[in-house]
Amino acid sequence: MKVRVIVTLKNGVLDPQGRAIHHALEGLGFEGVNDVRAGRVIELDVADSTSDEALDDMCRKLLANMVIENYRIEKAA
Amino acid sequence: MAFTSAVITFPGSNCDRDMAVAIEQVCGGTVHRVWHGDADLPDGLDFIALPGGFSYGDYLRSGAMAARSPVMQAVVRAAERGVTVLGVCNGFQVLTEAGLLPGALMRNAGIRFVCRDVALTVENNQSLFTAGYEAGQQITIPVAHHDGNYFADDATLDRIEGEGRVAFRYAGPVNGSARNIAGVLNDRGNVLGMMPHPERMIEAAHGGTDGRALFENVVRGLVEA
Numbered sequence: 331m332k333v334r335v336i337v338t339l340k341n342g343v344l345d346p347q348g349r350a351i352h353h354a355l356e357g358l359g360f361e362g363v364n365d366v367r368a369g370r371v372i373e374l375d376v377a378d379s380t381s382d383e384a385l386d387d388m389c390r391k392l393l394a395n396m397v398i399e400n401y402r403i404e405k406a407a
Numbered sequence: 408m409a410f411t412s413a414v415i416t417f418p419g420s421n422c423d424r425d426m427a428v429a430i431e432q433v434c435g436g437t438v439h440r441v442w443h444g445d446a447d448l449p450d451g452l453d454f455i456a457l458p459g460g461f462s463y464g465d466y467l468r469s470g471a472m473a474a475r476s477p478v479m480q481a482v483v484r485a486a487e488r489g490v491t492v493l494g495v496c497n498g499f500q501v502l503t504e505a506g507l508l509p510g511a512l513m514r515n516a517g518i519r520f521v522c523r524d525v526a527l528t529v530e531n532n533q534s535l536f537t538a539g540y541e542a543g544q545q546i547t548i549p550v551a552h553h554d555g556n557y558f559a560d561d562a563t564l565d566r567i568e569g570e571g572r573v574a575f576r577y578a579g580p581v582n583g584s585a586r587n588i589a590g591v592l593n594d595r596g597n598v599l600g601m602m603p604h605p606e607r608m609i610e611a612a613h614g615g616t617d618g619r620a621l622f623e624n625v626v627r628g629l630v631e632a
Contacts, residue, residue, distance in 0.1 A: 343513070343558060344513075344516065344556075344558075344583065346513070346514045346515065346516050346517070346518050346556070346583070347514055347518070350518050391475075392467070392471065392475060393467075395468055395471070395504065395511055397503075397509075397510060397511040397558070397559065397560075398511045398513060398558055
């Protein structure tokens, strides 16, 4: 089973990398970009029997830092 | 009994030797060098130091992989038993990732790596680590980091400030840290994490000796305890 974990910074947590990307886009002449937030995508190939609880556990214990980040799990159809 | 300490080396640590030399020179006793894959620590440790560097190449997040390495489980157990633990720079990142200290260290607000001497204010001189300084004393210690921007939610920040757990504060902005926090203690006071490098201010040839008092007091505090 292919699983995609999307890790993003929580709202309210300043994102210096997102801000730098934003400035770079403006520098390239792109207009109308209101905000940029950078995150991380982690693709897992796991046994089909892997439970949702186990996936949650992986995210909480390692893949995301719950102090500053949120995560979302997407399973490939 | 002789003072016994351990410096943990992770793959990618690069301040482990500096840390070991500082402990040897200031604290004396026996300094064990411990590899990250070791499941057990030497017996009878008084002091554990987690050094600076780029453990596991800073993969995933700074300190994230090191915090899950075998030796860290032993370090967490030792900290819970009351063993004194110091994490400097990457060591601080590892301690937050391991849950021994609150908050997280994010990319510097200015994006760039910051490497220079900084002025620190000693906020709490009642701790095992800081009792050799005056309260409010300004000291100079170098920083060298990319991810030193301390973050915790406001409730956590209020709590640790109220409990006197901010050991050091930057005298001016350095990396975007919340409330200019540079070093944080755990609730019991036996674990300190800090981004500046006290082990790089031990002898006159380093340009200053403001780091000595921290190591001196770790020994003094343990002898008196």
